[in-house]
Every structure is written in C-alpha cells, then in structure tokens.
Amino acid sequence: MSNTLAIAGKELRGYFASPMGWVILGLFALLFGFFYYTFMDLFVRQSMQLSQFGQGPQAMNVNQYMIRPLLQNTSVIILFVLPMITMRTYAEEKRSGTIELLLTSPVTDLQIIVGKFLGAMALYTAMLLVTAVYMGLLYRFGDPEVGPIASGYLGLLLLGGCFIAVGLLVSSMTKNQIVAGMATFGTFLMLWVVSWIGDSAGPTMRTVLSYLSITDHFDDFSKGIIDTKHIVYYLSFITLGLFLTAKAVDSERWRG
Amino acid sequence: MIEVNHLTKRFGRVTAVDDVTFRVERGEILGFLGPNGAGKTTTMRILTGYMPATDGTAVVAGFNVFEQPLDAKRRTGYLPETPPLYPDMTVREYLDFVARIKGLPPAERRPRVDTAMERTRVADVRDRHCGKLSKGYRQRVGLAQAILHNPEVLILDEPTAGLDPKQIIETRELIKGLAGDHTIILSTHILPEVSQTCQRVVIINKGRVVAVDTPANLTKRLRGSEMLYVEVDAGAADARALFERLPGVTRVGETGRHDGAVGYEVETVRGQDIRRDLARAVVHEGWGLLELRPTGMSLEEIFLQVTTSEEPVAEVSHE
Structure with missing residues (x-):
C-alpha cells in the first residue's frame, strides 16, 4: 500500500511539476464553464418564456433541464481531456528509462499500475472539484436537488476511471506519448459511439451495443439513479483495464 | 553472492545471452567486459529482475531472481545505462521517492538519503531539478539512487560512460570504496577501467562468456x-x-x-x-x-583478440 501511494504521489506531483497538470485543469474548467453558461442561459430563457405563458419559474426543474445535460456534456469533455492525462503514464517512463527504476525496485507490477491509476484519478478528482464550485453557485441563486448532482458526480468518477484504465493500457503499449494519446482518444471515441451504431441495428444488437457503450451507462447516474448494474459495469471495466495493463507490462518484460 | 547458471535470453530468433555461467563472491568487484551489443545489459537486466530469462537460473544475495523477485530486488541496487531520473523532481525529492519505493522505513529515509548524497557528492545540487543536471551529476545521482538502500549487491551498467576524465577517476574511486560491504558487477567496454577497478573480469561476446579471470592472469594467459x-x-x-x-x-x-x-x-x-x-x-x-x-599484450589487445577471433586464446601470435 505504501508503495502504491508513493507512486500515486509521484504521478500527481509529476502532473503539477510541469505546466501540464495546470493546463489540463484550466482547459477543463474553461470548457465546463462554457457549457455551464450555455445551459444556464438556455434554462433561464426557457423558464422566462414559460413564465410569460403564465406558469411560474419553478415549473422547470433545474436538475432536469440544466444539470443533467451539463453533466452529460461533461462526460464528452472528459473523453477529450483524459487522454492527455494518461498518455504519458507509461510511455514517458519507457522513453526516459525510468521504468527500469520501477521494475527493478521491490514493488509489484500491480502496485505500480494501481499507483499510476490512483495518481491520474487524483488529478481527475481535482478537475471535478473545480466544477463543484460552479455547482455551488447554483445554490446561491436557485434550489437544485443535491441527490442527482451527487449521483452524477459519482457517475463521472466511475466513467473517468474507465477511461483512465483504458488510457493506462494503451500507454503501457508504446514509448511514444503522442501515439498513446491518439490511440487512447480513438479508443474512447469507439467506446462512446458504439451505441450510435446500435441505434440502426436490430433490437438484440441494439441492447448488446448499448450495454457495451461506456457512456450509455452514465445516463442513469445523470438522472439521479444509482443502479448497481451500472456500478458493476464500471468497476468490472476498470478491473479489466488494469488487469490487461498488468498483462501488457508483463509481456513487455518478456519481449524486452 | 551472485550465482548465474546457464543463463539464456532469446528475443524472438535473436539470442542475446547464450548459456552464461559465472559467480561473484561477497565483496568482490566483477568487471563485465564486451563490445556493444555483447549481451552485458541484457544479463544485468535479468539479474536485476527487469526481465525474465528464457532459460537458466540467477541467484542474487541468496534469492532466486525469478522465484523471489521482491527479496532479490530489496538487496540489489541498479544503475542502468541511462540514469533513471525524473526530470521534474529535485534531487532530494527524487531520492526520497526512491527511498520509499525501495521500502525503507520512514525514520531511515532521511539519513539514508543524506548519506547517499554525501557519498556520491551530489549534496550541493540537492535542490536542483534532475532534468537540469549535467551528465556527470546525473550519473552520480543515479549512483546515489543505486546505493540508497545500502544493498548487498550493486549492478552498474557503464557507470563511467559519458563522464569527463576527472569524473571517471572519482567515480572509480567511489566504486572501489563501495566494494567490501557491497558485491559489485560493473559493465564496461573500456579496458583500463577493468584493470583499474575490478578483481575479476568476465569477457562476453555475442552473448557468450569468452573468458573469466583476473586482469593479471588474462594478460599472462595470452602471453604463451x-x-x-x-x-x-x-x-x-x-x-x-x-x-x-x-x-x-x-x-x-x-x-x-x-x-x-x-x-x-x-x-x-x-x-x-x-x-x-x-x-x-x-x-x-x-x-x-x-x-x-x-x-607484453595490453588488456586492450587481449580484449580485441578474445572478442574478435575464434581461435583458442593461447595460440594467438603477434602479427
């Protein structure tokens, strides 16, 4: 555990020792802010229109009409941002040779992988915490329900965890950060759009593909529903990703 | 202290290390000599548990590196060819991190880091970022990292590569000073290094051990x-x-x-x-x-002889 935390700490420090961590944090806050403003603007105008037709402003639910689409859009933003976090994790260590230090130290592969995963998760959590400030502002002027927000954030954490696990796997297979970043992004995109293909497929296929699509499982979280089915999906996805990363690192050892 | 038996490593169809067998006694400095691509680095990587061997066994400090890798790694310090430094960390942060993953208890970390910095004379750059260090300092920080947890076995891959003459002498002195409490394997393709620092030499070429002896005996052996x-x-x-x-x-x-x-x-x-x-x-x-x-033949000539000719060593004549 102490080894894992040491590596997680090193990863997190690595993000903020270079401008990268700050750039990602800033970029994410900016993108989130843009969508936040857009949806809020839309919400305000719609509720004003409604009130002109004689219905009160409370008729529109801020959770349903603003926070939910905002969180769903966030799930797409992280699809673009997370590859930047994970692309260097292994690739950079391999390029600079520091992987030799890790692999010849008395730590297991799994401790290294989980350490790197936790490090990336910590940065990702920091990103989400920044957006929590925006959410807090809503309480100043409105009265959103806390439940759906919390479940939405839980969903985002789990979804991001899956992305990070995939990103680690891809990064462990190359020396080149750019290749790792592009391949990770491509994989994320596939995991996202796989349900679109499902829309035009037959009913059985549609169910299967929609179940596979990593973002479809997020819908319920954004609605405020915490379904164990989705939690199990995400946790097993993360486990599989980390397991495959361990296999990739091990096979790299044999091949040299 | 180190026992290597019939070690073989194949990468696909290429055999990088071919049936290598040798022993290193406690407190000894063993020189690993061979041209580039001879299999020195691969052998060292196997000994440090970085990669598994295709065949054969390696025992370091009493632990089989394949069966009890963590125990073996705890007792091994390794300086790879390029010092494994994180450019964004300061020397002190870096060594603290290494101390943690080497499993040193919290109370021992600080004194150990200080001792290692002192021995390798990097204390004056402790707050500089590793990425901004000169080649000589980088190499020394790499060495500090290797000796940090006071390992019984030190494996140094070309520890003097890229240093200037003064630094080379200093590094050699440092390595000699470490022998005794540590068992050391160092690889090099520079001959004077071997005769100056090592008690025994393993000459390796194309993955095979060509000769194992003391530098003096090797010279004598060639003087038929x-x-x-x-x-x-x-x-x-x-x-x-x-x-x-x-x-x-x-x-x-x-x-x-x-x-x-x-x-x-x-x-x-x-x-x-x-x-x-x-x-x-x-x-x-x-x-x-x-x-x-x-x-008499210099070690340099011996090296050329044993690694370039297939003939038995004793029949070599001077052209």
Whole structure:
C-alpha cells in the first residue's frame, strides 16, 4: 500500500511539476464553464418564456433541464481531456528509462499500475472539484436537488476511471506519448459511439451495443439513479483495464 | 553472492545471452567486459529482475531472481545505462521517492538519503531539478539512487560512460570504496577501467562468456610466448641470423627499417629472459643497439583478440 501511494504521489506531483497538470485543469474548467453558461442561459430563457405563458419559474426543474445535460456534456469533455492525462503514464517512463527504476525496485507490477491509476484519478478528482464550485453557485441563486448532482458526480468518477484504465493500457503499449494519446482518444471515441451504431441495428444488437457503450451507462447516474448494474459495469471495466495493463507490462518484460 | 547458471535470453530468433555461467563472491568487484551489443545489459537486466530469462537460473544475495523477485530486488541496487531520473523532481525529492519505493522505513529515509548524497557528492545540487543536471551529476545521482538502500549487491551498467576524465577517476574511486560491504558487477567496454577497478573480469561476446579471470592472469594467459622488440643499426650485416642463433629464440620477424636501423620482433620461450644475451651479442658484433624492450599484450589487445577471433586464446601470435 505504501508503495502504491508513493507512486500515486509521484504521478500527481509529476502532473503539477510541469505546466501540464495546470493546463489540463484550466482547459477543463474553461470548457465546463462554457457549457455551464450555455445551459444556464438556455434554462433561464426557457423558464422566462414559460413564465410569460403564465406558469411560474419553478415549473422547470433545474436538475432536469440544466444539470443533467451539463453533466452529460461533461462526460464528452472528459473523453477529450483524459487522454492527455494518461498518455504519458507509461510511455514517458519507457522513453526516459525510468521504468527500469520501477521494475527493478521491490514493488509489484500491480502496485505500480494501481499507483499510476490512483495518481491520474487524483488529478481527475481535482478537475471535478473545480466544477463543484460552479455547482455551488447554483445554490446561491436557485434550489437544485443535491441527490442527482451527487449521483452524477459519482457517475463521472466511475466513467473517468474507465477511461483512465483504458488510457493506462494503451500507454503501457508504446514509448511514444503522442501515439498513446491518439490511440487512447480513438479508443474512447469507439467506446462512446458504439451505441450510435446500435441505434440502426436490430433490437438484440441494439441492447448488446448499448450495454457495451461506456457512456450509455452514465445516463442513469445523470438522472439521479444509482443502479448497481451500472456500478458493476464500471468497476468490472476498470478491473479489466488494469488487469490487461498488468498483462501488457508483463509481456513487455518478456519481449524486452 | 551472485550465482548465474546457464543463463539464456532469446528475443524472438535473436539470442542475446547464450548459456552464461559465472559467480561473484561477497565483496568482490566483477568487471563485465564486451563490445556493444555483447549481451552485458541484457544479463544485468535479468539479474536485476527487469526481465525474465528464457532459460537458466540467477541467484542474487541468496534469492532466486525469478522465484523471489521482491527479496532479490530489496538487496540489489541498479544503475542502468541511462540514469533513471525524473526530470521534474529535485534531487532530494527524487531520492526520497526512491527511498520509499525501495521500502525503507520512514525514520531511515532521511539519513539514508543524506548519506547517499554525501557519498556520491551530489549534496550541493540537492535542490536542483534532475532534468537540469549535467551528465556527470546525473550519473552520480543515479549512483546515489543505486546505493540508497545500502544493498548487498550493486549492478552498474557503464557507470563511467559519458563522464569527463576527472569524473571517471572519482567515480572509480567511489566504486572501489563501495566494494567490501557491497558485491559489485560493473559493465564496461573500456579496458583500463577493468584493470583499474575490478578483481575479476568476465569477457562476453555475442552473448557468450569468452573468458573469466583476473586482469593479471588474462594478460599472462595470452602471453604463451614472450616478445621483445629490438632495433639495431647493423650496417650491412644480417642481425636476423644472429638473433636466431641465440638460445631460447623461437622466431624472429622484421618489422621495418628506417635510417639504416632495423626493427625486429624476437619471440622467445616463455619464462626465459634473453635480453642480456641479446644485448651482449649485439655489442660484441660492434653494432648499435638503439632499442630493446619487452612487448607484453595490453588488456586492450587481449580484449580485441578474445572478442574478435575464434581461435583458442593461447595460440594467438603477434602479427
């Protein structure tokens, strides 16, 4: 555990020792802010229109009409941002040779992988915490329900965890950060759009593909529903990703 | 302390290490000598648990590196060819991190880091970022990292590569100072390094061990016969015939002539010093003796001989 935390700490420090961590944090806050403003603007105008037709402003639910689409859009933003976090994790260590230090130290592969995963998760959590400030502002002027927000954030954490696990796997297979970043992004995109293909497929296929699509499982979280089915999906996805990363690192050892 | 038995490593169809066997005793410095691509780094990587072997066993500090990797790694310090530094960390942060993943208890970390920095003389750059260090400092921080947890076994891959002459001498002294409490394997393709720092040498070429011996013995082993270089001004006379008549001489070869002087290589039976007889004979003839010196093979030549020729070592003759 102490080894894992040491590596997680090193990863997190690595993000903020270079401008990268700050750039990602800033970029994410900016993108989130843009969508936040857009949806809020839309919400305000719609509720004003409604009130002109004689219905009160409370008729529109801020959770349903603003926070939910905002969180769903966030799930797409992280699809673009997370590859930047994970692309260097292994690739950079391999390029600079520091992987030799890790692999010849008395730590297991799994401790290294989980350490790197936790490090990336910590940065990702920091990103989400920044957006929590925006959410807090809503309480100043409105009265959103806390439940759906919390479940939405839980969903985002789990979804991001899956992305990070995939990103680690891809990064462990190359020396080149750019290749790792592009391949990770491509994989994320596939995991996202796989349900679109499902829309035009037959009913059985549609169910299967929609179940596979990593973002479809997020819908319920954004609605405020915490379904164990989705939690199990995400946790097993993360486990599989980390397991495959361990296999990739091990096979790299044999091949040299 | 280190036992390597029939170690083999294949990458696909390429055999990088082929049936390598050797031992290193406690407190000894073993030199690993060979041209680039001989399999030195691969062997070291196997010993440090970085990669598994295809075949054979390796025991480090009493632990099999394949079966008990964590125990073996705890007792091994490793300096790879490029020091594994994180450019964004300061030297101090870096060594703290290494101390943690080497499993040092929290109370010991700080003193150990301080000791390692002192021994490798990097204390003056402790707050500089590793990425901004000069090559010499980088190498030394790498060394500090390797000795940090006071391992029983040190494996150093080309520890002096890329250093300037002064730093090379300092590093060698440091390594010599570490022997005794540590068992050291160091690899190099620079010969003087081996004769200056190592007690024993393993010469490796194309993945195979070519010779294992002390630097002194290796030199002796190659001197199946002894060789003298003589330069005389004999006028028109034939010095060669005279030398051939001397007892103990097995062969005389002419190496060149300039300004009336002729240079000869005189090969003699091993253990027989004919320099006095030879000098006396030359003077007796009334010729001028311009030069007379024994030409033993330097380790450099041995290295070239053993690694470039397939012939048995003892039959090597000087061309």
